[in-house]
Amino acid sequence: MSFEYKLKKNCCDTKARVGELSTPHGKIDTPIFMPVGTKATVKSMSPEELEEIKSQIILSNTYHLYLRPGHELIEEAGGLHEFMNWEHPILTDSGGFQVFSLGDLNEITEKGVTFQSHLDGSKHFISPEKSIEIQMSLGADIIMAFDECAPYPAKRDYVKNSLERTTRWLERCIAAHTRDDQALFGIMQGGMYRDLREESAQQITQFDLPGYAIGGLSVGEPKEEMLEVLDYAPDLLPEDKPRYLMGVGTPFDLFEGVMRGVDMFDCVFPTRIARNGAVFTSHGRITIRNAKFKKDFTPLDHECDCYVCNNYTRGYIRHLIKRNEILGLRLTTYHNLYFLLDMMEKIRQAIKEDRFLEYRAQFYKKYGLE
Numbered sequence: 001m002s003f004e005y006k007l008k009k010n011c012c013d014t015k016a017r018v019g020e021l022s023t024p025h026g027k028i029d030t031p032i033f034m035p036v037g038t039k040a041t042v043k044s045m046s047p048e049e050l051e052e053i054k055s056q057i058i059l060s061n062t063y064h065l066y067l068r069p070g071h072e073l074i075e076e077a078g079g080l081h082e083f084m085n086w087e088h089p090i091l092t093d094s095g096g097f098q099v100f101s102l103g104d105l106n107e108i109t110e111k112g113v114t115f116q117s118h119l120d121g122s123k124h125f126i127s128p129e130k131s132i133e134i135q136m137s138l139g140a141d142i143i144m145a146f147d148e149c150a151p152y153p154a155k156r157d158y159v160k161n162s163l164e165r166t167t168r169w170l171e172r173c174i175a176a177h178t179r180d181d182q183a184l185f186g187i188m189q190g191g192m193y194r195d196l197r198e199e200s201a202q203q204i205t206q207f208d209l210p211g212y213a214i215g216g217l218s219v220g221e222p223k224e225e226m227l228e229v230l231d232y233a234p235d236l237l238p239e240d241k242p243r244y245l246m247g248v249g250t251p252f253d254l255f256e257g258v259m260r261g262v263d264m265f266d267c268v269f270p271t272r273i274a275r276n277g278a279v280f281t282s283h284g285r286i287t288i289r290n291a292k293f294k295k296d297f298t299p300l301d302h303e304c305d306c307y308v309c310n311n312y313t314r315g316y317i318r319h320l321i322k323r324n325e326i327l328g329l330r331l332t333t334y335h336n337l338y339f340l341l342d343m344m345e346k347i348r349q350a351i352k353e354d355r356f357l358e359y360r361a362q363f364y365k366k367y368g369l370e
C-alpha cells in the first residue's frame, strides 16, 4: 500500500500538528486545505494555475461524476487524473452526503439509497459497493466510504441508527475495495451527541484504515456547536492517522480545526464566494462590488503576493465582476485559493516553530476575528 502518514510535530501546548501524507500521486503536507473540483474542475482554474498557487490535492465528487459524464467514460479516458490533466493527488467523496443533500431521496434501505437525479429526475440506486466501484473507476488516491448522512438537526435515535448503518456500510466498502493504490477513509458520524460520536469512532476505528474523516459537521449547525464537537471528536481518532474534517471551511474554521488536531479540510466556500465577488484579505473579507472600490487602484489584498494582487486592481476587478466578465471570477477565485493555501503554509511553518498560537492571534487581530 503506497500510503504513509508521518506525524512530524505537535505544536507547543495545542493539538495542532504537522505531518506528511504520501500518496501514489505525490506527498501532501498537513494541515492541508483541498480546493473543491466537484465536476473534475476547480471552477475557472486550470491545473497549471492550481500548481502555481501550490495546491497539493483537490477534491472531486462521485455523485456528480457518476451522473455526468459517467464513471465509465472517465475510466475509458484513463481515470480522473488523465481526464482532467491533474497529476497530483485527488480525493473523491463517496456520494453519501451529496445523495442526501442534492438528490431527490426516494428510499434508504440497508442495501443502499434510491434517489432521483437533481439534473433530470432519472432514478438511480447507489450502494456502498456501487460507490466503491465508481471511485475505483475514477482512480482517486484517497476515496471515502459511503455513509448514511443524517439530516441536521436529527433526533438521537435517528442519528444512532444512521451511525450504526454507516459502520455496516463501511465494512461493505472495505470488502468491495480491491485497489491497493488507493486509501479508503472511514467517516465518523454521531451528529452533535458526544456519546454517539464516541460510539461511531469506536466502531470505525475497529477497521485499520489509512485515515478517518469527521462527518456530519458544517451541515447548518451554529458555529459554536461545530466547535463543541471539534473540542473532542478529533481525539477519538488515531493520533497516527490523518483526520479529515469534511466540508470546512473559512479562515476561522481552518485555524480552529487545526488547533483541535484536524489535518485535512475541504470546502466550496472560498471558490463559491469568489464567483460572487467576495474576497479574502489580510484585514477581513471585502465585497468587491461595493461602490467604494470603484476608483480603488490598489491590489485586492495589500499584503498578498499572488499573481492577481501583483497585476490587477480592485477597481478593475470590481468592473469585471459587475459586468459578469469571466476574467473577474477567475481572478477572485485564484486570489481566494492562494490566500487560503498561503495561510495554511504559514500555519504549518508556525507549528514547526512552536508559534501557532501567536500566529493565530496575529491573524485574527488583523482579520478582525478577535
Ligand SMILES: CC#C[C@H]1NC(N)=Nc2cc3[nH]c(NC)nc3cc21
Pocket (backbone or CB within 6 Å): 093, 094, 095, 096, 097, 098, 144, 145, 147, 148, 149, 150, 187, 189, 214, 215, 216, 217, 218, 219, 246, 247, 248
Ligand atoms: C452527515 C455527513 C457527512 C459527511 N459525509 C460525506 N460523505 N461527505 C460530507 C461532505 C460534507 N460537506 C459538508 N459541508 C459543506 N459537510 C459534509 C459532511 C459529509
Ligand SMILES: [Zn+2]
Pocket (backbone or CB within 6 Å): 300, 301, 304, 305, 306, 307, 308, 309, 310, 335, 338
Ligand atoms: Zn492575492
